[in-house]
Amino acid sequence: MDVLYSYYLEYFQSFGINEAWAILLWYAMTFAIVAVLLIGVVLVLVLVERKLLALFTVRKGPNRVGFWGCLQTVADAIKLLFKEDIIPDKADKFLFWIAPILVFAPVMAVWGLIPWDSRFCIFNSIVGVLLFMAILTFPTFGILLAGYSSNNKYSLIGAFRACVQTISYEIPLVMSVLSIVVLAQTLNINNIILAQSSNGIFGWNFIPAFVGMVVFFVCAIAQMNRTPFDLPEAESELVCGYNVEYSGMKFAMFFLAEYAETFIISLFMAILFFGGYLSPFGGYIVEQLDINFVTTQFLIYIEQFSWLIIKTAIILFVIIWIRATLPRLRADQLTAFAWKVLLPLSIINFFVVSVIKYMTMGASYV
Amino acid sequence: MSEKLKKTMKINIGPQHPSTHGVLRLVLELDGEVIKSTEPIVGYLHRGMEKMAENMTYFQYLPTVDRIDYLSSFFCAEAFVSSVEKALKIEVPQKAQYMRVMLMELNRIASHLLWLGTFMLDLGASSPFFYCFREREVILNLFEDLTGARMMYNFHTFGGVKKDFQAHFFEKLDKFMLDFPKKVDEYEAIITKNPVFLKRAYGIGVLNKKTALAYAITGPNLRASGVTLDFRKQSPYLIYDKVEFDVPNRKFGDSWSRYFVRVQEMKESLKIVKQCADWLQQNKNEDYNLGIRPVALKVPVGMYVSNVESPRGLLSCVLVADGSEKPVRVKWRTGSFYAVQVLPNLIQNHKMSDLMTIFGSLDVILPEVDR
Numbered sequence: 001m002d003v004l005y006s007y008y009l010e011y012f013q014s015f016g017i018n019e020a021w022a023i024l025l026w027y028a029m030t031f032a033i034v035a036v037l038l039i040g041v042v043l044v045l046v047l048v049e050r051k052l053l054a055l056f057t058v059r060k061g062p063n064r065v066g067f068w069g070c071l072q073t074v075a076d077a078i079k080l081l082f083k084e085d086i087i088p089d090k091a092d093k094f095l096f097w098i099a100p101i102l103v104f105a106p107v108m109a110v111w112g113l114i115p116w117d118s119r120f121c122i123f124n125s126i127v128g129v130l131l132f133m134a135i136l137t138f139p140t141f142g143i144l145l146a147g148y149s150s151n152n153k154y155s156l157i158g159a160f161r162a163c164v165q166t167i168s169y170e171i172p173l174v175m176s177v178l179s180i181v182v183l184a185q186t187l188n189i190n191n192i193i194l195a196q197s198s199n200g201i202f203g204w205n206f207i208p209a210f211v212g213m214v215v216f217f218v219c220a221i222a223q224m225n226r227t228p229f230d231l232p233e234a235e236s237e238l239v240c241g242y243n244v245e246y247s248g249m250k251f252a253m254f255f256l257a258e259y260a261e262t263f264i265i266s267l268f269m270a271i272l273f274f275g276g277y278l279s280p281f282g283g284y285i286v287e288q289l290d291i292n293f294v295t296t297q298f299l300i301y302i303e304q305f306s307w308l309i310i311k312t313a314i315i316l317f318v319i320i321w322i323r324a325t326l327p328r329l330r331a332d333q334l335t336a337f338a339w340k341v342l343l344p345l346s347i348i349n350f351f352v353v354s355v356i357k358y359m360t361m362g363a364s365y366v
Numbered sequence: 367m368s369e370k371l372k373k374t375m376k377i378n379i380g381p382q383h384p385s386t387h388g389v390l391r392l393v394l395e396l397d398g399e400v401i402k403s404t405e406p407i408v409g410y411l412h413r414g415m416e417k418m419a420e421n422m423t424y425f426q427y428l429p430t431v432d433r434i435d436y437l438s439s440f441f442c443a444e445a446f447v448s449s450v451e452k453a454l455k456i457e458v459p460q461k462a463q464y465m466r467v468m469l470m471e472l473n474r475i476a477s478h479l480l481w482l483g484t485f486m487l488d489l490g491a492s493s494p495f496f497y498c499f500r501e502r503e504v505i506l507n508l509f510e511d512l513t514g515a516r517m518m519y520n521f522h523t524f525g526g527v528k529k530d531f532q533a534h535f536f537e538k539l540d541k542f543m544l545d546f547p548k549k550v551d552e553y554e555a556i557i558t559k560n561p562v563f564l565k566r567a568y569g570i571g572v573l574n575k576k577t578a579l580a581y582a583i584t585g586p587n588l589r590a591s592g593v594t595l596d597f598r599k600q601s602p603y604l605i606y607d608k609v610e611f612d613v614p615n616r617k618f619g620d621s622w623s624r625y626f627v628r629v630q631e632m633k634e635s636l637k638i639v640k641q642c643a644d645w646l647q648q649n650k651n652e653d654y655n656l657g658i659r660p661v662a663l664k665v666p667v668g669m670y671v672s673n674v675e676s677p678r679g680l681l682s683c684v685l686v687a688d689g690s691e692k693p694v695r696v697k698w699r700t701g702s703f704y705a706v707q708v709l710p711n712l713i714q715n716h717k718m719s720d721l722m723t724i725f726g727s728l729d730v731i732l733p734e735v736d737r
Contacts, residue, residue: 053492057495325493329565330719
């Protein structure tokens with residue numbers, strides 16, 4: 001990435017333009033790439049979810065618009081764009097307007113932190129994990145504002161529930177991520193992946209931190225407000241929770257953010273516990289093929305990217321599967337579950353992982 | 367404390383709320399998420415079913431009766447038809463009786479299936495909803511083959527039923543009877559011991575025996591509270607004394623018990639359907655109708671009551687006749703009405719989410735409440 005960046009700067013300056021403009025354009029391009037990628041991923045994810053839910057509930061799912069129904073979500077997106085944008089009469093107009101942005105922007109920001117393969121990471125920070133966790137707490141703020149400013153009791157209850165839920169589940173989530181940080185001895189996401197590269201599938205973090213993985217998975221589902229933790233928008237209780245009053249593109253922003261968050265947390269889980277872009281066999285498949293050096297290097301990146309996507313897809317499949325199976329929990333049961341079950345589990349996991357780390361590394365650890 | 371600083375919040379659930387199953391309005395008083403008081407407001411669907419009878423002849427009123435409870439049309443028709451038959455002192459042919467019982471039990475299964483689906487949807491699980499509709503579809507197809515309608519069958523008539531079975535009816539029915547027990551086991555596998563479902567339904571909304579009797583609750587809701595009262599056993603009508611079946615019941619009276627009783631009831635209903643189908647296949651050539659013609663049906667003076675055990679409890683039709691072609695008064699007694707009455711009692715001091723569990727488990731059909 002750095003090499004690419006310096007090449008880019010050199011090329012840009014060869015036209016004799018100020019460097020500041022070059023940096024600005026670089027960020028604009030990255031932004032555009034992330035935005036297009038995000039919307040594309042969300043469209044595909046929505047379609048796949050609908051197809052999978054149809055499979056689980058013995059239906060057909062979308063199959064008319066385009067081949068295999070593949071243009072259905074595109075059609076839905078266009079419909080949402082053209083819908084009337086309604087703001088309730090007695091709503092707090094400014095907060096109502098800014099809330100979807102506050103939900104959407106942080107989810108978009110964390111995309112820059114993901115290492116897609118061993119080279120391509122838009123922002124390779126030394127405190128990546130910390131940054132990731134910090135930024136992902138922001139959407140709660142937007143949801144709370146959305147519920148408060150709508151001037152609707154259903155929205156308000158939904159927003160409060162979202163707040164309670166996210167705050168409760170944040171703590172076991174962070175505790176389980178902490179055990180990974182202890183294992184890898186770093187906060188950098190790239191280095192966490194490299195720390196798992198010792199011996200294929202057996203080097204991955206989910207083996208020492210299995211409990212942590214389970215806790216992370218449960219908390220992640222709660223963070224993305226999906227069944228069985230979809231209380232903030234429990235459609236049979238609160239009609240649609242915090243986004244009842246939102247329509248058209250504003251609603252779509254919440255929707256996009258939710259699905260993007262689902263994808264990003266699944267990615268993050270694949271990175272933390274399942275070795276990210278690493279191959280489960282230790283070495284990469286393309287290395288076995290006898291091709292020339294440059295092509296092999298190029299193919300390795302593609303293979304790394306594919307491994308990451310495959311791992312994420314499996315996690316997403318499980319999440320959708322759970323959605324099709326389980327009923328919804330009650331608000332107080334939900335918080336009780338977080339505090340009484342998940343938090344002790346994550347602390348025990350942290351303790352066990354620390355002991356394992358101490359045993360393997362010996363005195364040098366202290 | 368001033369009025370502004372009051373701790374409770376009033377919130378309207380309904381009439382268009384997705385879980386009020388039609389058009390019930392509940393005015394809740396919430397303290398946080400705890401329900402302090404509830405006021406059910408009914409009447410959004412009132413169609414004057416009782417008043418309508420006074421301006422119609424018996425044959426004109428018969429098709430409208432199906433609309434009282436659109437999920438168990440056969441039961442409403444049976445209640446009205448049998449009250450007139452009591453008045454006329456006629457004995458329905460045995461084949462018609464078997465046909466009626468078989469169709470009513472199939473209808474009970476269909477009604478319970480729809481209840482199960484919507485109940486699970488209220489709790490946030492979407493899959494069982496689609497599964498239940500898949501099986502209900504089979505039953506509705508059977509009814510469509512027989513009566514030409516999917517919901518308002520208009521099949522009963524005074525002194526029998528309107529039509530005989532078509533050629534392939536029993537083939538389809540046999541297939542259904544073979545498949546259905548497996549499907550019920552599937553539901554039980556996904557729901558009955560599901561930890562999340564148990565957490566949501568077990569011990570929630572306990573309706574004890576005393577309250578249930580005091581509020582005149584009937585049907586599965588009462589049987590879940592420890593009273594084995596079933597009008598099919600208590601005072602058998604039609605051929606219910608000739609078929610064998612059990613009355614499932616539970617003692618505790620919570621939402622889970624109500625769920626359990628209904629699921630078991632589906633199995634028992636299937637037993638009755640099997641026995642009726644066997645009898646009907648053996649006695650194909652019997653008479654199914656007495657042939658009472660629509661012109662000038664005059665009902666003798668008096669008051670006649672008929673009781674039917676519908677999926678939602680006791681359904682009774684009180685008919686007052688004065689010897690003319692039109693009834694003087696028709697009064698309907700429906701199970702759902704009493705379930706709505708006991709609702710505020712059940713949900714007090716429960717959480718708001720429990721409202722959906724409890725209300726869903728009571729199996730209230732609003733057209734039946736408002737009539």
